[in-house]
Amino acid sequence: MVPVIAAVVLAALPLAQIASCGSSPPSCPLGPGLESAEIVNTPPTWPYQKFKSSPFTPPQFRITTNGQPLAPGLLFITPSEQTPEVATSDVAPLIMTDAGQLVFNGPIVNATNFRHAVYKGKNILTYWSGISTAGANIGHGYGNVTFLDTSYNEILTVCPKLGLVTPDNTEYSCEADLHESFTTDGDTIIVSAYNATQTDLTSVGGPKDGWIFDCLFFEIEPETGKILFQWSAIEHVPVTASQQPLAGTGLNQSVPWDWFHINSIVNIGDEYLVNSRHTWTTFLLTSQGEIIWQIQGNTGGDFGPLPENGHFRWQHHASPHNITKDSITLSYFNNYNSAIDNGTNQTTGLELLLSLPPKKSVSPIVLKDLADPNEAIFAESQGSAEILPNGNTIMNYGQIAILKEYGPNSNSDVRWTAQFAGPNLVQSYRGFKHVWHATPTTCPDLVVENNGTCGAGYVSWNGATDVTAWAVYEGPTNNQLSFVGNVGYRGFETAFTVGGECVQVAAVIDGKECERSNVACI
Ligand SMILES: *[C@@H]1O[C@H](CO)[C@@H](O)[C@H](O)[C@H]1NC(C)=O
Ligand SMILES: *[C@@H]1O[C@H](CO)[C@@H](O)[C@H](O)[C@H]1NC(C)=O
Ligand SMILES: *[C@@H]1O[C@H](CO)[C@@H](O)[C@H](O)[C@H]1NC(C)=O
Ligand SMILES: *[C@@H]1O[C@H](CO)[C@@H](O)[C@H](O)[C@H]1NC(C)=O
Ligand SMILES: *[C@@H]1O[C@H](CO)[C@@H](O)[C@H](O)[C@H]1NC(C)=O
Ligand SMILES: *[C@@H]1O[C@H](CO)[C@@H](O)[C@H](O)[C@H]1NC(C)=O
Ligand SMILES: *[C@@H]1O[C@H](CO)[C@@H](O)[C@H](O)[C@H]1NC(C)=O
Ligand SMILES: *[C@@H]1O[C@H](CO)[C@@H](O)[C@H](O)[C@H]1NC(C)=O
Numbered sequence: 330m331v332p333v334i335a336a337v338v339l340a341a342l343p344l345a346q347i348a349s350c351g352s353s354p355p356s357c358p359l360g361p362g363l364e365s366a367e368i369v370n371t372p373p374t375w376p377y378q379k380f381k382s383s384p385f386t387p388p389q390f391r392i393t394t395n396g397q398p399l400a401p402g403l404l405f406i407t408p409s410e411q412t413p414e415v416a417t418s419d420v421a422p423l424i425m426t427d428a429g430q431l432v433f434n435g436p437i438v439n440a441t442n443f444r445h446a447v448y449k450g451k452n453i454l455t456y457w458s459g460i461s462t463a464g465a466n467i468g469h470g471y472g473n474v475t476f477l478d479t480s481y482n483e484i485l486t487v488c489p490k491l492g493l494v495t496p497d498n499t500e501y502s503c504e505a506d507l508h509e510s511f512t513t514d515g516d517t518i519i520v521s522a523y524n525a526t527q528t529d530l531t532s533v534g535g536p537k538d539g540w541i542f543d544c545l546f547f548e549i550e551p552e553t554g555k556i557l558f559q560w561s562a563i564e565h566v567p568v569t570a571s572q573q574p575l576a577g578t579g580l581n582q583s584v585p586w587d588w589f590h591i592n593s594i595v596n597i598g599d600e601y602l603v604n605s606r607h608t609w610t611t612f613l614l615t616s617q618g619e620i621i622w623q624i625q626g627n628t629g630g631d632f633g634p635l636p637e638n639g640h641f642r643w644q645h646h647a648s649p650h651n652i653t654k655d656s657i658t659l660s661y662f663n664n665y666n667s668a669i670d671n672g673t674n675q676t677t678g679l680e681l682l683l684s685l686p687p688k689k690s691v692s693p694i695v696l697k698d699l700a701d702p703n704e705a706i707f708a709e710s711q712g713s714a715e716i717l718p719n720g721n722t723i724m725n726y727g728q729i730a731i732l733k734e735y736g737p738n739s740n741s742d743v744r745w746t747a748q749f750a751g752p753n754l755v756q757s758y759r760g761f762k763h764v765w766h767a768t769p770t771t772c773p774d775l776v777v778e779n780n781g782t783c784g785a786g787y788v789s790w791n792g793a794t795d796v797t798a799w800a801v802y803e804g805p806t807n808n809q810l811s812f813v814g815n816v817g818y819r820g821f822e823t824a825f826t827v828g829g830e831c832v833q834v835a836a837v838i839d840g841k842e843c844e845r846s847n848v849a850c851i
Pocket of ligand 3: 491492493494524525526527545561
């Protein structure tokens, strides 16, 4: 078949160059390689990136920086639609660089908690995916947790069947809630779950046979699905601890009262740290689930009164650090806002130092109170604040599609901001930053097309983190390819000038050629 480019070449080039058909004409040098993402801007959809060699459409980050150093690592986010249609181009677990380049586009699913973990001594990624916000199940979900290895192979799926009751008696095949999926240092996984159940609500002005969402967590052996431990909030915490108004809920099974709203659980040795958004409280539990102590965002709970800027409400992502027998620090994404309590105090990243054992006479000390003085954010739902190994903190503003990285020493040292959708249109429940190295087992994807007198090649390799260059092979047919040079790696997709009819590229990692792409002919 006569390639289309031949006609262009015939029309445009002198005879001497037609004679060299098949080898690179001098007018088509390989060049250094180009970054090739096309930015599509079609409001009301947020600008997104488009590629020739892959179908993905990640958001275009709108980035501002103050020039100070960022922590090393890649960003792990899970954009999903809050306002369908006008929201996002891409609903998937994503790995992005802090320059806004795509690294890995996971499957098109509503996901949460896309993060690095260590499982059986190996680096892995996990994410939750499933159904969220169906009917009366507002603010929680039913799904499974996928484990990926460093080639993005699915090595496990944890699909707990827990026997949950739902408001409309829908049964879901996998019943892990979207809020927590935490791989422990003991190679187990902790997941949250929401169960519609009955309890006496007279103490809060509801019916004697009222309905609530009980909040549960399960520690599970990933390979077998065996439940090693389970805990129920209603068995340990009185409903009077709730800050969430009944507001017409709790009357029947269709409208359970979301009184506790569990959203983070991690283990500390054989104990558990459990965060409850709707009681403004974090609990430390024994291995048997008994409460050891609690810290409440308004009163301090078992600790002394909180300093003014140490108060928290509707908080997410309670994470322990620097644990000794005398003290522990807890970091939070402190929403301070909810759908019914919005707009007086901006959302902060909080870190509190607690003296142990707790004493009412000793107040927690505020170590971090992170907020952008130039951009007050009121995040009513979701969010995470992750203190990174170098002391920087990544805040992912949940319902508001903004990430910010703060420096280690000042509460207002906003080093980097990336917005990836308009306000309240796209959510990413949590967002993490972690160093991650991966090489897919798939082949790099290559396409070539006419580009005036020369051809243009476009190569991408979804998930590859360590490619430094692409070795380019060209020739007149697909079995007569020879090396013409290297082009630099320029992000998710690299474009380069093609002189031959047929092209193949090999990824260069650590100076060595490894996996080859398909052969593509113009
Ligand atoms: C994500 O969930 C919403 C409902 O909350 C649903 O409308 C949408 O189709 C889901 N998207 C995907 C990719 O499954
Ligand atoms: C896990 O959940 C996804 C939906 O996100 C579904 O497509 C898949 O079939 C589930 N896997 C298992 C093993 O249940
Ligand atoms: C869920 O609640 C129902 C009562 O509505 C109860 O029978 C069942 O045991 C609960 N499930 C779990 C896993 O706690
Ligand atoms: C449950 O209560 C809600 C709120 O009062 C009401 O709208 C709904 O009709 C009730 N459902 C049933 C099945 O009684
Ligand atoms: C843990 O303690 C060390 C030493 O005091 C300190 O440098 C570090 O910032 C603390 N980490 C966190 C997350 O608070
Ligand atoms: C919450 O409050 C902020 C600040 O007043 C406002 O910008 C935002 O629109 C409010 N959100 C809602 C859903 O009312
Ligand atoms: C919340 O906002 C109010 C009103 O601006 C202010 O008085 C109070 O100190 C703030 N609280 C916190 C914890 O920042
Ligand atoms: C395609 O052609 C345009 C116009 O000549 C040029 O600017 C661009 O660099 C070419 N692309 C490649 C990948 O060579």
